[in-house]
């Protein structure tokens with residue numbers, strides 16, 4: 001466990017630290033990013049009008065659409081030559097999300113990710129195996145960097161099938177498994193078919209990331225792998241894991257307030273919610289230099305829990321992520337917007353958009369996107385063979401562009417429900 | 420120890436500090452770096468009640484801003500001003516005695532004598548020249564005298580304004596060594612420097628000030644390796660830092 005008193009001062013000192021960092025972030029954003037300057041000027045607000053943490057509510061929001069409009073480098077706050085990593089992910093809009101990191105940004109990210117591990121009681125003697133889908137590459141790399149920074153032995157993600165991963169896990173005596181809830185369930189499934197049991201492994205703990213974890217799934221994984229469970233929260237497009245992490249007390253996730261300022265707002269009005277009430281999580285970065293974000297709307301619905309945690313960590317706790325306030329949804333931890341699937345279909349069908357319906361499917365623990373496309377005259381005019389090709393091409397398109405698995409069915413009439 | 424929130428400072432209508440928040444913890448060396456005219460000296464002067472300021476400044480939990488300059492010294496804060504500002508016609512010994520002025524009035528004669536010994540031990544050159552007029556000292560010796568004089572007030576927090584200004588590299592090294600020693604003896608230090616590399620190499624944390632605002636802060640080791648800071652404040656190509664986008 002981290003020595004929290006070493007790491008984070010008292011609540012009062014933490015708040016001064018947050019204020020200092022907020023003010024310097026706003027000064028930099030205003031001075032160096034045209035977008036923020038324009039936003040602030042429109043609202044006739046200056047960085048130094050923010051004299052208390054709560055006054056952050058006076059600042060304009062930043063949305064995923066803003067990121068898209070400023071693609072690729074528009075929101076960078078340092079000259080490109082200071083940027084040492086340019087990370088992109090498919091995002092949920094027409095443009096990919098591009099995030100830049102300076103040397104010091106990378107260093108602080110590694111430290112933050114290492115803290116996530118320390119809070120899960122991972123140390124130098126542990127062997128950490130990371131198994132994540134290709135669509136979660138950025139997470140996989142950050143989680144590898146953080147574990148290496150801590151001094152653990154890391155088995156980074158390799159392109160092996162699940163059976164081989166399990167052999168590695170057994171033979172290398174992996175003690176910490178880092179994966180998604182879906183993958184963990186699938187691994188249990190594969191174990192069974194291979195005739196393996198939890199006792200064949202040296203696992204102590206699973207750190208489950210990128211997807212919300214329901215109590216039932218949590219119990220299932222804890223029992224199936226015979227491990228303790230830790231979780232972490234992050235935003236794939238913008239930040240990484242280490243934004244919030246679980247503790248031994250396991251009631252909410254500690255939010256890394258020393259580097260990010262959280263707010264909960266009403267998704268409709270944007271007004272701050274009372275402490276403890278659910279709303280949309282909004283984040284302002286306090287320490288990043290290359291890519292500062294002011295009041296970024298995550299779309300995740302959650303709450304901030306009042307009261308100190310018995311574990312001793314003074315960082316405020318985030319409640320469960322209970323849903324989203326936009327149409328973005330997660331397929332095995334990879335976030336997508338329905339419109340991205342719509343434009344994929346349109347592209348494959350050379351501009352034609354039939355009626356379609358999206359659902360999540362499960363196969364042996366793995367989550368996939370189930371797409372039903374309704375036959376219509378234009379589609380019908382094609383040969384059936386051609387229809388099969390459509391389905392194949394769509395599946396491949398989604399795997400290559402968004403990193404998700406899907407199944408495509410062509411039906412007479414799509415089953416009732418949302419499209 | 421020292422907490423500053425939303426500090427503004429003015430010279431008449433000119434706003435020299437525009438909402439600065441920062442802090443210094445007990446036992447730390449904190450470096451305040453920034454280009455000419457950024458407001459570094461103004462910040463130290465505002466703490467000492469020497470310029471008109473508003474905001475919230477507390478030292479050990481007590482508010483500082485309404486306290487007159489002598490009161491600041493009495494609370495344990497001493498400043499070594501920019502450009503030394505020693506009393507040229509007075510001797511070295513007289514200058515040092517002036518530093519203990521408040522304590523003398525309180526009759527701490529023995530402690531003062533002991534501290535004088537310590538200052539002479541720290542700067543043997545001052546002892547050799549104790550009867551010499553301060554104005555005839557070299558630049559480095561004057562800086563030593565200015566620090567010695569501040570120490571005579573037995574500060575808990577020492578404010579140093581450009582201690583390396585105009586000094587030869589060897590002298591800078593010895594001044595820096597002195598600062599590190601002082602911290603080891605329990606003195607907390609807030610240090611203003613244009614020479615960012617020197618300051619950050621001994622500091623725990625640093626703040627980068629720019630036109631009266633804090634633009635960056637962090638562990639000194641990190642700022643030292645931050646290419647923005649080195650470019651901007653080691654005087655290379657300053658413009659690159661501010662190029663808009």
Ligand SMILES: Nc1ncnc2c1ncn2[C@@H]1O[C@H](COP(=O)(O)OP(=O)(O)OP(=O)(O)O)[C@@H](O)[C@H]1O
Nearest residue numbers: 430433435453454455456457458459460461462613
């Ligand atoms: N007495 C004064 N009257 C009017 N303006 C002043 C006065 N003293 C300082 N200023 C202005 O306030 C601003 C900050 O000055 P300050 O001396 O604090 O800068 P600094 O960071 O210490 O610079 P340097 O590195 O050159 O010492 C400057 O623009 C300066 O011109």
Ligand SMILES: [Mg+2]
Nearest residue numbers: 459460461501
């Ligand atoms: Mg100055």
